[in-house]
Amino acid sequence: MIAVIGGAIASVSVKMVPVKGGTEVMGTGLGQELYGQMDQDMMNMMYGGMPQMPGMPGMPEQQVEKEQEEAPEVPEYDDIIIENRGCGFNIARLLAEKGREVAFVSVVGSDPLGLAVTEELRACGADVSGVKKLDGTTPVQIETLNILGDIEGYKCNDSLMCRFTPQVIEAASDILDKADIIVMDGSLPQPTIEKVAELYGGRDDVKLFFDPGSRRGGAKAEKALGGFFGVLPGRMEAEAMTGKTILGQDQLMEAGAYLEQKGVDKIVITMKGGGLYYKEGLDEGILAPERVLSFASTAGAGDVVSAAVIAAEDDGKSLASAAAEAMEAAAEFLEDRSDERPIDMYNK
Numbered sequence: 591m592i593a594v595i596g597g598a599i600a601s602v603s604v605k606m607v608p609v610k611g612g613t614e615v616m617g618t619g620l621g622q623e624l625y626g627q628m629d630q631d632m633m634n635m636m637y638g639g640m641p642q643m644p645g646m647p648g649m650p651e652q653q654v655e656k657e658q659e660e661a662p663e664v665p666e667y668d669d670i671i672i673e674n675r676g677c678g679f680n681i682a683r684l685l686a687e688k689g690r691e692v693a694f695v696s697v698v699g700s701d702p703l704g705l706a707v708t709e710e711l712r713a714c715g716a717d718v719s720g721v722k723k724l725d726g727t728t729p730v731q732i733e734t735l736n737i738l739g740d741i742e743g744y745k746c747n748d749s750l751m752c753r754f755t756p757q758v759i760e761a762a763s764d765i766l767d768k769a770d771i772i773v774m775d776g777s778l779p780q781p782t783i784e785k786v787a788e789l790y791g792g793r794d795d796v797k798l799f800f801d802p803g804s805r806r807g808g809a810k811a812e813k814a815l816g817g818f819f820g821v822l823p824g825r826m827e828a829e830a831m832t833g834k835t836i837l838g839q840d841q842l843m844e845a846g847a848y849l850e851q852k853g854v855d856k857i858v859i860t861m862k863g864g865g866l867y868y869k870e871g872l873d874e875g876i877l878a879p880e881r882v883l884s885f886a887s888t889a890g891a892g893d894v895v896s897a898a899v900i901a902a903e904d905d906g907k908s909l910a911s912a913a914a915e916a917m918e919a920a921a922e923f924l925e926d927r928s929d930e931r932p933i934d935m936y937n938k
Contacts, residue, residue, distance in 0.1 A: 592685055592904060593720075593769035595695045595759070595786060596678015596803070597751055597777030599729040600703040605669040606736055674707045676729075677775035677803030677893055684897035686714035690904065693769070695720035695762045697754045703728035720762040726750050754778050756785035766790065773799045773900055776807015776827075784814045791817020792853075797903065799856075801896045802827040820856035820903070821849060822896040828859045839876060842867040846874065856909050858899055858916070860892045866917060870909035877917050894919050 682694040694716050698704030700723045707728065708718045731746040759766070759782060766772060766789075774786050783800075791798050797819040802808035808823055808830030815821075815831070825836050832845045836859075846857050846869035857869040865878045898919040902912030 591691045591693060591769050592771045592773065592900060593693045593695060593766050594678050594682040594685070594773045594775075595762075595766075595778065596681070596773070596775035596801075597676040597729065597748070597754070598674060598679035598694075598696050598698060598707040598721075599676045599731050599746065599748065600706065601671075601673050601675050601731045601733065603671040603673075603733045603735055605671075606734060606742070674710050677777060677801055677807075677896075678773070679707065679711070680893035681773055681775070681801065681897045681900065682711060682716055683714050684894065685901060686711065686716040688897075688901060689715070690901060691717075693717035693720055693765045695759070695765060697722045697724055697750060697758060699724060699726045699728035699750055701726075701728055703730065717765070720765045722758055722761070724750060724753055726753075748777070751777055752779060754782055756782050758782070759785055759789065763789075769796055771797045771799065771900060771904060773801065773896070776800070776802035776804060776810055778810075780810040780813075783810050787814035787817030791819075799896075799900060799903075801892070802831065805830045815849065816853040818854050820858070820899070821854050822858050822860075822892075822899060824860050824892050842876065843869075843874065856899075856903075858895065858909070858913060860895050866895060866913060868909050868913040873908070873910055875910065875913070877913055879917070879921060 678694070678696060682692050686692045692715070694711055696707075698707050698721060704721075704723055708721050711718050711721075727747065727750065729746060729748040729750055731744055731748075733744040734742050736742050754777075772786070772790050774783065776783070778786075787798065790796050791814070798817060799820040799822060800811060800814070800818045801822040802811065802824075805826050808827035811818075811821075811831050821828075821831065823831055828834075828845050828849075829836050832848045834841065834845050834848065836842055836845055842859060845859065846867065849857050850869065855870065857867075859867040861867070865876065867876045868874065895916040898916035899909075899912045902915050907915075
């Protein structure tokens with residue numbers, strides 16, 4: 591059985607649209623300048639340069655027009671998206687949807703949003719008896735997206751997570767003690783992360799994985815690293831966990847060596863654009879994506895990778911095999927996101 595300990599939020603994403611009669615722009619900062627040029631430079635350093643995609647600046651005008659003519663008609667999509675999510679929630683849902691035996695341990699408010707979280711997971715087949723209902727509001731995150739689908743600004747009232755105390759973990763011991771694999775995300779308070787590592791880290795009968803979920807989550811893991819069997823951070827989250835800057839292959843390997851020295855057996859670091867680094871003992875490698883979707887949001891892809899790695903571990907596969915399966919799952923996810931959130935920058 592796989593137990594997932596983590597946060598769940600109600601997310602409201604609002605896509606910015608141009609004022610009628612105005613000019614549509616691609617973003618003010620984070621979406622275009624930061625995630626566009628900076629991440630393209632990052633991928634070039636990681637993978638030694640990537641092929642330019644059709645329709646991108648620098649392509650011959652005739653080829654751009656040809657790509658537009660051949661592009662299939664895409665259905666309209668909503669500009670306001672409301673969904674349940676959170677790193678732990680996403681991993682639990684993805685595993686349950688694949689038929690895995692999953693139990694989710696979390697806290698939610700005693701409100702309709704909390705009910706929606708538990709019912710969605712229950713409908714997927716997950717055990718939600720470890721979800722504790724507290725007086726208060728289930729965390730809600732409001733995101734403003736530019737037309738590229740990248741986050742320009744957000745606000746989250748996640749104060750309820752401060753009440754995800756070590757006592758909640760102790761109360762769920764009847765569930766956690768039955769797990770072969772435990773996955774924990776970084777939304778938990780630091781004392782709770784350390785308590786889980788103390789209780790379940792370094793044991794022969796359970797494998798404890800940690801997905802930071804955010805840079806802030808990665809910074810909480812310093813004292814608990816020795817208890818993790820595996821870690822599943824993104825690049826910036828790995829920087830927070832190791833205190834090292836990661837801008838290229840050599841630095842990825844240095845981060846992997848650091849985490850291994852701390853006692854972590856299996857390491858997977860995801861990167862913008864769908865690539866990943868993995869390390870298990872002497873087995874180490876970097877997998878580059880076959881296709882880079884430069885102007886599609888990669889939000890959620892890390893959770894897809896984590897779920898795929900956990901599923902492969904549950905099947906007893908090597909980390910190299912797990913990494914390859916995770917790459918394939920992430921590629922399918924990113925392809926779907928690209929199709930669902932189309933942007934025609936060249937439409938006059």
